[in-house]
Amino acid sequence: MHKLLTDRAGEKMLLLGNEAIARGAVEAGVAFTSTYPGTPSSEISLNFFQMSQESDLYFQYSTNEKVALEVAAAAANAGLRSMAVMKHVGMNVAADALMTLAYVGVKAGMVVLTADDPYMFSSQNEQDNRFYGKLSGLPVLEPSTVEEAKALVPYAFELSEKLKEPVILRTTTRINHSTAVVTLDSIPPRVTKGTFKKDPFNLVTVPAVSRKLHAKLLEHIKEAKALSETSPLNFIEGEGAWGIVCNGVSFAYVKDAIKDLDVAEKTKVLRIGFSHPMPEALIQQFLKNCQKVLIVEEGEPYMEEAVKAFAQQDGNTVEIRGKGEGLFSRLYEFDPQTVRECIAAYFGIPYTKPVPVDVSDVPEVPARPPTLCAGCSHRATYHAVKKAVEGMDTIYPTDIGCYTLGVLPPLSMADFLLCMGSSTGTAGGFSKATDQKVISFIGDSTFFHSGIPGLINAIFNNHDLTLVILDNGTTAMTGHQPHPGVDMSRLHLEGYGRLSIENVVKGLGVPFVTKIKPYKVKKSIEAIREAVQFKGVSVVISEEMCVLYAKSLGLAKGKPFRVTDKCKNHRECLSIACPAFFIWDGKVNIDPDLCTGCAVCAQICPENAILPVKKP
């Protein structure tokens, strides 16, 4: 049985933040779950996926976050407790639906989980999604620890049902990817079938209806604010005159700092866990006997602006600081030492910084950037494109996936990237704005997610570009989740449809479509050359399963290669930057344990010096 389905209340388990959240959802009786995978949220949905295979919990990998939110919104309007899970930037994709869902509201509880990524460990920006609360009018809840992350999910569902609105649960990477001991509660039965009651004049958002619904939303916000004022998630610890307001993981750093600096008597901490709407009266009360106040929050000065405004309303002139020179940054994530230091500096507490060892005389340690796996088919495709366009002035708009790692030299196959799906739209812009040859790259999962509209646009507006679709049969980057093009029978799962990228592209009316097997180097180069020469929109579908995925499915059949003494040390093979290669004694070698036998290097070598390892 899946460990998160253990129905033994009181049992203690060591859980990753994302497991704790998934467990919290199960303890809340969630019935309907959906996602588009994205770090740092991915393990939440992975656990839903696994649990759905052995229980009546419904889960789907949706095409993108907007669809994930829409299916969950429908389920919640049919009376099922539902949850849509996404990373912070996924919320941008879902935002169109979210804004108006706030008008329509829900019948059963609905939670939208957004996982923010301060410091951008694995994201293209570090936007602060608390602002989605303000923008949509929906409540926002934020846990400070892994244990609280679990507890917040049932709370969020109840709040959602009280307000008849979806609730935003916002985490950050250090909640999602931290681990702690969590105590299990019991699992209630799930309500897995609902009914939809027609009510078009409250549910169909034509202008006349929406005017009424917006007024209703404002009522709900007022109600939410009253709940925030007395919520146990917004609490005060201590009675000192130095005020500290904090949220999320910062609360943990603040607590440790107060202990380390031994200032518990002097401080008073307001932890905000219900951060939209902010509890105005509670904050004004908190500020009353403070000498000065420090706001500790990662990201934007979201609470700082609110607290200052509330103080002003109340005619309170107490000094309030947060972001700014000598204090906290809007950049990146915090850590215990930064928080300790800022608290000491702001309140004038004597404090000697810990002294890290002096590393000034330590020789530079060679970089170890993540690279495409040995034998990754993306490397082969990149090589073929490079050869096919030799001598041309090119632009390579790219997209989000493992293949983005092609940005690093010596591959250097990425020139422009905004967000999921942007390769197709930006390619069209570059093709019109320049005379350079535009060849853009998109993965299969990303193509389904949001690449298709840009391609349609290119056909309609008659752009001149080549789109290379890197079809490796999975969503590799985030941990091999399925997508609409995946053969689910490989995972022994039934009841799924399957879309062919080729049919989609041809159906759209792309005038030139070709398919390559990237491990066949010569043929691939020729096919790409033809596609690039085509005037108009051409699509190259490069089909080869992700080697890591193939290995996990037991489908990797390649035998390792070796460099024989025919090698003349041109080192052309190194141009593809395969990590199975190493230089030993001035000579090129292949690590047989890493080589997957894709044979791309063997086809590149002008001396035919790379051959299969002989059987012993």
Add this chain to the structure above:
Amino acid sequence: MKTTRVIIVAVGGQGNLLASKVLGEAALLADVPVRMSEIHGMAQRGGVVESAMVFGDAQSSIISNGEADVLVGFEPSESLRALNKCNAKTLVITNLSPLMPFTVNIGNGVYPDLDRLQELIREKTAKLIAFNASALAKEAGSIMAVNMVLLGALIQTGTLPLSADHVKEVIRTKTKKAFTTINLKAFDLGFSAARQHA
């Protein structure tokens, strides 16, 4: 309870996430408060994987520069890279078997000299325990068990409020059945290696 902060650094694929999981489960078994955090995601693409473990009474699950009580490096150059996490009182345990970064493999960048690397760490920190953990893992039956070798060494030093019995119990019950014997042997080899190299 005293707080003990441990950083584990490794190269993707060396199994440090399993190592921290075993320690976390052992802490749960021993009723020792524990919080940990890890940065993964690109682990399988050969990048650096770092996990932080905080035992005892602390709320934070990450460790600031200069604040690690123990640094465990699964790979020597990664131990050196993580030296900024240490202070003069830190105990460092490192594997001495290098995994060449690809940059070095293709001739960009120089791998640090292993003797100099040990000298540097010894000079700057309280204590260094350095040995070839990969060789011991192979001796135990699989290079994959290098994580268990280093766990054994870590437990031997007595810096954590966890006994070898707690950790072995977790290895027996929570790691893959097929590897239990190898893992336990690897743990013991690491345990005695730390005693020898202390």
